[in-house]
Amino acid sequence: MLIPNMYYADLKDSYLFYHIAQKTNAYLKNHPDKHLYRMGIGDVSLPLCDAVIRALHEAVDDQANKSTFHGYMPECGASFLRETIADYYASKGVTVSADEVFVSSGASDELGDLLDLFDRKNTALVIEPAYPAYVDANVMAGRKMIHVSSGIENGFLPMPDDRLKAEILYICSPNNPTGAVFDKQKLQAWVDFANKNGSVILFDAAYEAFIEDETLPHSIFSLKGAKTCAIEICSLSKTAGFTGTRLGYTVIPKELVRNGMNLNEMWVRNRTTKTNGVSYIIQKGAAAVFTPEGQKQIKDNIQIYKNNARVLMEALDSIGIWYCGGKNAPYIWMKCPNHMGSWEFFDWLLEEIQVVGTPGEGFGACGEGYFRFSTFGSPEDTKEAARRLVALLKTTK
Numbered sequence: 001m002l003i004p005n006m007y008y009a010d011l012k013d014s015y016l017f018y019h020i021a022q023k024t025n026a027y028l029k030n031h032p033d034k035h036l037y038r039m040g041i042g043d044v045s046l047p048l049c050d051a052v053i054r055a056l057h058e059a060v061d062d063q064a065n066k067s068t069f070h071g072y073m074p075e076c077g078a079s080f081l082r083e084t085i086a087d088y089y090a091s092k093g094v095t096v097s098a099d100e101v102f103v104s105s106g107a108s109d110e111l112g113d114l115l116d117l118f119d120r121k122n123t124a125l126v127i128e129p130a131y132p133a134y135v136d137a138n139v140m141a142g143r144k145m146i147h148v149s150s151g152i153e154n155g156f157l158p159m160p161d162d163r164l165k166a167e168i169l170y171i172c173s174p175n176n177p178t179g180a181v182f183d184k185q186k187l188q189a190w191v192d193f194a195n196k197n198g199s200v201i202l203f204d205a206a207y208e209a210f211i212e213d214e215t216l217p218h219s220i221f222s223l224k225g226a227k228t229c230a231i232e233i234c235s236l237s238k239t240a241g242f243t244g245t246r247l248g249y250t251v252i253p254k255e256l257v258r259n260g261m262n263l264n265e266m267w268v269r270n271r272t273t274k275t276n277g278v279s280y281i282i283q284k285g286a287a288a289v290f291t292p293e294g295q296k297q298i299k300d301n302i303q304i305y306k307n308n309a310r311v312l313m314e315a316l317d318s319i320g321i322w323y324c325g326g327k328n329a330p331y332i333w334m335k336c337p338n339h340m341g342s343w344e345f346f347d348w349l350l351e352e353i354q355v356v357g358t359p360g361e362g363f364g365a366c367g368e369g370y371f372r373f374s375t376f377g378s379p380e381d382t383k384e385a386a387r388r389l390v391a392l393l394k395t396t397k
């Protein structure tokens with residue numbers, strides 16, 4: 001008889017964002033006349049920018065002609081896009097070669113798939129609160145995990161400690177959900193720790209485009225020694241509105257070698273076996289993101305989300321609620337009022353003001369008592385949600 005992967009029995013009943021969607025759908029079923037202010041999952045509300053749309057249309061037309069038609073794409077990504085991304089890194093002062101860049105169908109898919117590179121006997125370290133897919137992907141693989149808690153006392157940026165014994169280290173900066181960002185000095189400490197212990201950092205840089213403070217690192221590869229210990233995972237989902245279009249990229253340096261195995265070569269072997277590449281049309285659209293016109297247009301869109309963040313931060317400031325994030329990241333991480341639990345706060349906001357956020361507890365036990373707002377909603381909805389939030393929270397003072 002087939003034996004299923006029994007580690008699935010160790011997972012929570014449902015994935016965080018799926019659970020929230022179920023709760024909100026149930027609410028809407030009972031209150032069909034209500035409008036919801038959705039600031040839960042970090043899904044963008046602005047359409048793709050003009051430069052991308054034009055490139056997508058042109059690529060569709062290419063597929064209609066024998067001379068420009070593309071069938072299977074190179075598994076690791078089209079060279080035009082890998083080179084464009086390497087140039088983007090160069091513009092940030094970081095040298096990576098095109099064959100160190102792998103085009104993916106998105107950072108969340110990639111973060112799970114990359115675990116193929118590592119033995120199941122390795123231990124994974126997850127800094128919590130954390131994007132829940134890091135944990136779930138390792139639970140599914142039956143891997144041992146160390147959960148490192150963070151909190152207000154360390155600015156949600158814990159530092160390495162020689163007692164932590166793990167081979168796979170997850171670092172997300174700017175952080176989802178807290179919005180905290182490692183500065184160069186703190187990130188260097190993790191790089192040095194990884195090199196000293198032979199660990200590999202999976203550096204989730206999905207929110208790098210939201211960094212305003214230019215002293216903060218956009219890429220782990222701007223740090224000394226990172227090429228011998230890190231893999232960087234990036235995404236156009238939030239940077240350029242590709243949540244539904246799907247495209248990300250991953251950098252695996254050729255210097256990254258463990259136990260005589262070159263991880264860049266291993267990933268080529270993996271991709272050439274397990275994928276047929278991202279579609280030509282989507283890769284053409286992605287390349288347009290990195291043109292001067294595309295960069296200007298996506299930055300204009302990011303500014304709209306940053307204005308949403310300002311609206312929410314001003315609202316929380318006006319009623320004296322503690323929060324972090326919002327400045328260098330598209331998430332605001334607030335303390336629930338009056339010692340409320342995070343799911344209790346979720347239900348209360350949904351019932352009273354139809355505002356949907358994400359309970360901090362969904363990002364790990366130390367997230368209990370906190371709540372996350374995404375700033376990717378429409379400006380109109382964000383303003384109204386902020387107004388409702390202030391009015392409701394004033395009633396609890």
Ligand code: MLT
Nearest residue numbers: 040041042043108131176
């Ligand atoms: C989030 O809300 O944390 C993200 O949107 C989830 C994701 O990127 O998959």
